[in-house]
Amino acid sequence: MATVAPPVIELVGEASPSPAGPVDATEPLRPAPAVTLPRYAQLLRFNQRQIEFVFRARRELGEVFTMRSILDEPITVTSHPDHVRSLFTAKPELVPSLTAESPLRPIVGANSVLTANGPRHLRQRKLxxxxxxGESIARYTEMIEAATHREIDRWEVGETLQLAPRMQAITLDVIMSGIFGVDGKPAPGTPEHRLRETVKFLAKASTSFVAQFGEVLNAGQEEARGLLRRGVKALDDATYPIIEARRRAADLDERTDIMSLLMRATDEDGELLTDKELRDELLTLVLAGFETTANSLSWTWERLLRAPDAYDLLRDAVRSGERADEVVEATITEGMRARPVIPMIGRRVTVPWRLGDYVVPAGSPVSMSILLVHHREDLYPEPFAFRPERWLGHKPGTYEWIPFGGGTRRCLGAALAMAEQRVVLRTMVERLDLEADRPEPEHAQHRNVTMIPSRGARAVIRARR
Ligand code: HEM
Structure with a gap:
């Protein structure tokens, strides 16, 4: 009997076109339908159950809708790649980033590459x-590998551990090394060590309900309030001594770390960055750089451990060495599609903007839901299935796979984050057999601007080599 070839399932598709971009002021405005819950109910529900919240809004209201956020006015949310393209390719002055108004602002200040807009942003970004x-971060590979082995060596077979804090320990060492030029872990007693411990402590504390409530209280504030104020003071107390010591360092001119580079840089008037500007920039890089990457890895594991075929595919490829690079890349790409750690990014359009059937007025905040774009049926058939094979022989689209955002605000650390994920995931797969502690998925908890696994991506260590 002749065998029938199984149907080839196309795992990556295309969306039908939708008009988007700046329009003439005479164009009639047309607001998108709104989520109707009271503002604070929306904020709390979004914080606690982000995935359910946005999927429900899309199901009930369509691919463009408005919701309440920490901003005073409603924000329009879109999930169409053509709308994303219009916002990523527009001139920066037409679409300043909303990070200046985000919950990060009271923490990292207004002066950093993340929170600034206009000429200051472009100058800092260029610097x-x-x-x-890619070439600059290639030198980190060995160090990432060493940090990963150091971590794994401490784990016991049979132990259940939360992967998120373990991944953070690795990514914090990597980012601190790049920024401050520390070799390996900062030594106890040094100001860098104090900063590392403060960041670790605050990252842990910020998942508590009290901290989440504090985040809502800080909504839209320029300066931190309440508990957050104490956290910011702890960060300041740990960062300024590093700046002070480095200003006095005899070898400042020869050093190649990022902090020294920033300290030597001058603006168009020949002025050096002030201590406050440096503090904002350094904390931005540390905070933007370590938790995002750690949580991205944790989510990939959370998904992998519930997708046995994908785990087998990866384990076979890594351990045999056959197509290992390709399968590791595909698994990370799929992990970041399924669970983008920054699930939403935003711009404030300075002119009226069309988003498909709707037109929002000049001055409106517009958000791109990365999570919803990544779960469009037309782009990703069976969007809720974890299928790394979607990406074998297929490159992610610039406006369809957007975990690092895009345009002139695209994540500055994307190459470093990818390098870290490749090395850590591969090393872990080589040395460990992991299992989920429970079969049900972990839900997504919102923290600041990130989405983290609610139980820290728990895994049982079944074997270690
Ligand atoms: C998996 C890990 C990471 C993810 C998912 C991620 C994601 C993002 C996203 C979505 C944005 C906003 C882009 C936009 O608005 O279009 C961003 C911006 C940024 N990220 Fe990352 N990031 C990661 C790791 C890192 C690392 C390792 C660093 C290193 C320091 C970093 C530094 C930054 C900075 C400085 C910005 C601001 C760029 C600008 O506004 O010009 N990120 N990131």
Whole structure:
């Protein structure tokens, strides 16, 4: 009997076109339908059950809707790649980033590459870009590998552990090394060590309900209030001594770390960055750089441990060495599609903007839901299935796979984050057999601007080599 070939399932598709971009002021405005819950109910529900919240809004209201956020006015949320393209390719002055108004602002201040807009943003970005290029971060590979082995050596077979804090220990060492030029872990007693411990403590504390409530209280504030104020003071107390010591360092001119580079840089008037500007920039890089990458890895594991075929595919490829690079890349790409740690990014359009059937007025905040774009049926058939094979022989689209955002605000650390994920995931797969502690998925908890696994991505260690 002749065998029938199984149907080839296309795992990556295309969306039908939708008009988007700046329109004439005479164009009639047309607001998108709104989520109707009271504002604070929306904020709390979004914080606690982000995935359910946005999927329900899309199901009930369509691919463009408005919701309440920490901003005073409603925000329009879109999930169409053509709308994303219009916002990523527009001139920066037409679409300033909303990070200046985000919950990060009271923590990292207004002066950093993340929170600034206009000429200051472009200048800081140009200054930092070379340090984050592929060639510059290639030198971190060995160090990432060493940090991963150090971590794994401490784990016991049979133990159940939360992967998120373990991944953070690795990514915090990597980012601190790149920024401050510390070799390996900062030594106890040094100001860098104090900063590392403070960041670790605050990252842990910020998942508590009290901290989440504090985040809502800080909604839209320029300066931190309440408990957050104490956290910011702890960060300041740990960062300024590093700046002070480095200003006095005899070898400042020869050093190649990012902090020294920032300290030597001058603006168009020949002025050096002030201590406050440096503090904002350094904390931005540390905070933007370690938790995002750690949680991205944790989510990939959370998914992998509930997708036995994908785990088998990866384990076979890594341990046999056959197509290992390709399968590791595909698994990370799928992990970041299924659970983008920053699930939403935003711009404030300075002119009226069309988003498909709707037109929002000049001055409106517009958000791109990365999570919803990544779960469109037309782009990703069976969007809720974890299928790394979607990406074998297929490159992610610039406006369809957007975990690092895009345009002139695209994540500065994307190459570093990818390098870290490749090395850590591969090393872990080589040395460990992991299992989920429970079959049901972990839900997504919102923290600041990130989405983290609610139980820290728990895994049982079944074997270690
Ligand atoms: C998996 C890990 C990471 C993810 C998912 C991620 C994601 C993002 C996203 C979505 C944005 C906003 C982009 C936009 O608005 O279009 C961003 C911006 C940024 N990220 Fe990352 N990031 C990661 C790791 C890192 C690392 C390792 C660093 C290193 C320091 C970093 C530094 C930054 C900075 C400085 C910005 C602001 C760029 C600008 O506004 O010009 N990120 N990131």
């Amino acid at each position: 930092l870009l070379p340090s984050f290029h």
